[in-house]
Amino acid sequence: MAAMSDVLLRVGRLNYVWTxxxxxxxYIIAHLLRVEKEAAIVVFLTLNTTRARIDLIERLSKLASTSPSDRKAILSAMSRLKKESKTRNKYNHCIYSFDDKGxxxxTQLMRLVEDDKEIRYGKIEQMDAREIDLLEKSIAEIVAISRTLWAFIHASPQIAGEL
Structure with missing residues (x-):
């Protein structure tokens, strides 16, 4: 069992670092499309899911016009971000179960798994010290990804000029 305040604090931190x-x-979109920040904001906000934004960035980075070094750095960061999005999605789209002490x-995931004969939903996972540790590690990795992206942004004169 995990204290509600401990879980909520970590989920709040997870959302803060994720956002x-x-x-x-x-800035990555601006760099890849070679547009000003305002145009990149329009693209970013038009794509209304994280998955769509990452897909766009991955596809743009694979174009021949993207340098091999940029492609490698961007695809690596996007791969890491996709991995951590699973944790974010889990904690933002689950139902929390409580014990008799509150x-x-x-957690119970709100996802359907369907085959020819049945529908299952709601994988249940215990909220224990191991799970809290995994949540902390995910937060730390998202912070590390952020630092990686900032380093890439600052190393690119076109992007850094938009800051």
């Missing part, structure tokens, strides 16, 4: 990191994708005891 700040995802906003950096605006502490969070487990």
């Amino acid at each position: 700040n990191t995802e906003s950096l994708l605006i 502490e969070i005891s487990s």
Whole structure:
């Protein structure tokens, strides 16, 4: 069991670091499309899911006009971000179960798994010390991705000029 305040604090931090990191994708879009920040913001906001934004960035980075070094750096960062999006999605799209003391005891995913004969939903995972540790590691990795993106942005004169 995990204290509700401990879980909510970490989920709040997860969302905070995620939002700040995802906003950096605006600069990556601007760089890849060779447009000003305002145009990249329009593209970013028009794509209304993280998945769509990452897909766009990955596809643009694979174009021949993207330098091999930029392609490698961008695809690496996007791969890491996609991996961490699973944790973010889990904690933002689950139901929390509580024990008799009001502490969070487990999470239940709100996803359907369907085959020819049945539909299953709601994988249940215990909210224990191991899960709290995984949440902390995900937060740390998102912060590291953010630092990687900032380093890429600052190293690129075109992007850095938009800051």
